Amino acid sequence: MNKLVSVILTTHNRKPKMVKRAIESVLNQTHKNLELIIVDDSLSDFIYRNDVARMILSMNDKRIKYIQNKENKGSCISRNIGIRISKGNYIMYLDDDDELLPNKIKYTLDKFGSDENIGLVYSQNYVIDQDSNKRYVRNKMISGYVFDELIKENFVSAFPLFRRECIEECGMFDPNMESMQDYELWLRIAQKYKLQYVAKPLVNVYLHNGKRISTNNKKKVQGAKEIYKRYEAYLDTHRSAKNARLLSLVINYARNNEFKKARRTMVQAIKTAPYRLYDNIKYTYLLYKLMMKSRIRE
Secondary structure (H helix, E strand, O other): OOOOEEEEEEEOOOOHHHHHHHHHHHHOOOOOOEEEEEEEOOOOOOOOHHHHHHHHHHOOOOOEEEEEOOOOOOHHHHHHHHHHHOOOOEEEEEEOOOEEOOOHHHHHHHOOOOOOOEEEEEEEEEEEEOOOOEEEEOOOOOOEOOHHHHOOOOOOOOOOEEEHHHHHHHOOOOOOOOOOHHHHHHHHHHOOOEEEEEEEEEEEEEEOOOOOHHHOHHHHHHHHHHHHHHOHHHHOOOHHHHHHHHHHHHHHHHHOOOHHHHHHHHHHHHHHOOOOHHHHHHHHHHHHHHHHHHHHHO
């Protein structure tokens, strides 16, 4: 399949070397029919902003389109800017601190085949801790109409490939989500389309000390609460799913040191689905560990 693929790479306050690694991972794909739209959302006074721009322009690759936001708009709006000007039949995004392995686009694109009901294809990822140099793989993979499972847990790994029609029908990334923006979009897509996967690690996701939305506990609470609110009617008639979303809230509250809310939500989760013994016990233990850790710090 030689369809045009659009990759939206957003960057925010990163040094040129890291951004270059992400860019080269796209340009070096074995699937060559692609466009790379780079949306620079760095602060106007970011010391390396001009260096990043010069590095990108020096690559002199016609597949690259470079856009500088005049002011910081956030990842959702920046991704949506890239999507709006993209021309590809298929779209994916990439963060500036991660990288695609060379066959990422080819293998995921091939999985669409001729089934127009498949809206999104994801793969396994390597998750690499740059401090310890440890590497592990996310393994849970489910295909088909998976909304009932996806609402319980986001098993769609980073940077899937999705059809343009999904965006046209389901909408783009929601700027009102302070975190879990991708998960919220995948849920919308899963309500209407099948999901498929490639059982190979095709992305390197790096854990490091730099800024990531996924490490902001306050934003993670907002994202978890918003997911629960938007699907509350569904959750009220699906107790296992409601339990899972409540347990997610428990941990996010606890990581944000909101322990009273965490305990109340834990009780609500257990009452909702007491038969989910393994998860209820597991999250009770995790909550206890986080509470003890907080007390030790104090």
